[in-house]
Amino acid sequence: MRVQIGATAHNFSDPTGLLSDCHRRIEMFLRSLQTVANGEAKLDEEHRRALDLALRYFRESAPKHTADEEESLFPRLQGLKDEELQSALMRVGELERDHREADGLHRRVEELGTAWLEANELGGSELAEFRSAVTRLGNIYPHHIEIEDRILFPAAARALSLEQKAQIAAEMAGRRSVKLTSL
Numbered sequence: 001m002r003v004q005i006g007a008t009a010h011n012f013s014d015p016t017g018l019l020s021d022c023h024r025r026i027e028m029f030l031r032s033l034q035t036v037a038n039g040e041a042k043l044d045e046e047h048r049r050a051l052d053l054a055l056r057y058f059r060e061s062a063p064k065h066t067a068d069e070e071e072s073l074f075p076r077l078q079g080l081k082d083e084e085l086q087s088a089l090m091r092v093g094e095l096e097r098d099h100r101e102a103d104g105l106h107r108r109v110e111e112l113g114t115a116w117l118e119a120n121e122l123g124g125s126e127l128a129e130f131r132s133a134v135t136r137l138g139n140i141y142p143h144h145i146e147i148e149d150r151i152l153f154p155a156a157a158r159a160l161s162l163e164q165k166a167q168i169a170a171e172m173a174g175r176r177s178v179k180l181t182s183l
């Protein structure tokens with residue numbers, strides 16, 4: 001069975017692989033926000049499009065990724081008795097705090113970015129605030145993603161049963177109204 005989320009298809013038995021794919025998209029759209037933030041106050045066509053797509057991704061898709069982790073993955077890991085996993089799980093509180101801080105920053109980026117798209121230009125103090133929020137996101141994500149990709153997900157991939165992986169993948173698909181199909 002396979003579930004496709006975005007452009008890449010991964011095996012149904014590899015939900016942490018799907019989550020790492022989401023990280024690549026987060027990185028891509030964060031780079032778009034950084035490019036726009038570092039550009040002119042007046043948007044050109046390229047920056048308008050980049051901003052519009054990045055805002056849409058962080059508004060519609062990124063919250064599903066957070067829910068995948070906080071509602072489907074972390075609680076299942078916390079119930080497992082695996083020594084290697086226990087040390088990885090010590091990082092979960094930190095990851096959840098990052099999620100809450102990033103949520104707040106994304107809400108402000110969404111408000112300011114929407115105003116920017118509407119007026120095609122952003123005032124000095126709002127532009128400074130947009131830049132500072134994007135800079136802070138750029139500080140949070142690399143470390144956060146590294147902990148998940150390099151520590152938590154590999155430990156989870158080893159410790160979770162096939163049935164648990166299937167449940168997680170099914171919940172991820174459900175959040176996106178994606179059908180799981182047999183291949």
Ligand SMILES: [Fe+2]
Nearest residue numbers: 069095144148
């Ligand atoms: Fe996360």
Ligand SMILES: [Fe+2]
Nearest residue numbers: 023065069148
């Ligand atoms: Fe993540």
